[in-house]
Amino acid sequence: MSTEEPIICNSCLADSGDTTDTQPQITINKVPNGIQCKICTLPSTLYHFRNPHSRTIQKTTICYKCAKQRNACQCCVLDMTWHVSLTVRDKLVSYLQNQDGQQLQGSMMTPEATNVMMKRYLALQKGKLGGAQITSDSKALDTLLSQGLEQSIATLEKDIQSSNKIKTGLDKDFEIDIKPVLAHLPLTRTLQGTHYMSFFLYNIDSSIPEWKIKDSVTSVVGTNTWCDRDSNSIIVNHRANAGGIKFANQSLADKFVRVLTTTPGNNYIIQETGLMRGVLMVDRFKIFVVPWESGFSTGSFGATKEQSLKLARSLRKLIVSESQVMPTVTSDVNNNDDTDRKRKTTKKINKKKKKDNKKGTKRVTSLQL
Known part of the structure; x- marks a missing residue:
């Protein structure tokens, strides 16, 4: 096992030249x-x-x-x-x-x-x-x-x-190259019929903290023991607008998939490819979920700031392209619900008008005029 110490300059270590006991200690x-x-x-x-x-x-x-x-x-x-x-x-x-x-x-x-x-x-x-x-x-x-x-x-x-x-x-x-990063992302995986413990999350808004994503997953599976506190069960890279989650056991992961695939509005299928994406709602933001067979690490979303930012741009392009071919399942359901409500409301109004006309309205004869 290698015991070599990292080669890091004083500027990155924030060496202010202070040698007193008040100099803050750095934990690497x-x-x-x-x-x-x-x-x-x-x-x-x-x-x-x-x-x-x-x-x-x-x-x-x-x-x-x-x-x-x-x-x-x-x-x-x-x-x-x-x-x-x-x-x-x-x-x-x-x-x-x-x-x-x-x-x-x-x-x-x-x-x-x-x-x-x-x-x-x-x-x-x-x-x-x-x-x-x-x-x-x-x-x-x-x-x-x-x-x-x-x-x-x-x-x-x-x-x-x-x-x-x-x-x-x-x-x-050197030109920023993210092909190795994209090659390890499970963008061609589907949520249906999968039995993996790790999942790739993208379209994560920069305003969403990590703990809110944890709470949303907890609400889906019904327990906060889905993640192991001693490991990287959740990693969020806000520069890349992406992240990953890993469940503690297969049964919790299967429940997570089952809820997403069976709940209306929590998934969508891309018509062109037939791939299903999960939808995790956090603060009115849609976070897309894809199963991740190989798992993830901190370097899975770009080893540098530039790579992470370029990955975010690539994922935004993917979202735009998928939105052009995906069926608007959620909107269709909402539209159908709204149509039904409007029809019921219209029927009630018409019935009420008929009753009012029968009870409170009298014909005026020519003699009265």
């Missing part, structure tokens, strides 16, 4: 195989902790091996020494080694493959990649900085302004 939580590394795409350990100076939660986005190879922080993916993006770091190291700034050494540029197999191959290599060979070695860095740092930085800044091609973070250097 560990989730094995909790994320998919954004660089090598391999499953890796997720570390998450709360920033002591704010209410935000920091999470690692790349694995330990990729961070060590690139001398980068696992959270912000910036160089640990200079705290700049890896692209800028490699350019700077190359300029410092080549004072004329015209010829760059290929070995100082971190290779980033686009093919999944090549990404994983690079992750298994030992040693440092690109400029990490310099910034991770204090002696090599001191030698490099003694070679005219100010002049080289000035030259680099001019090159950046003229080309405008160097970006400030690794997220912007």
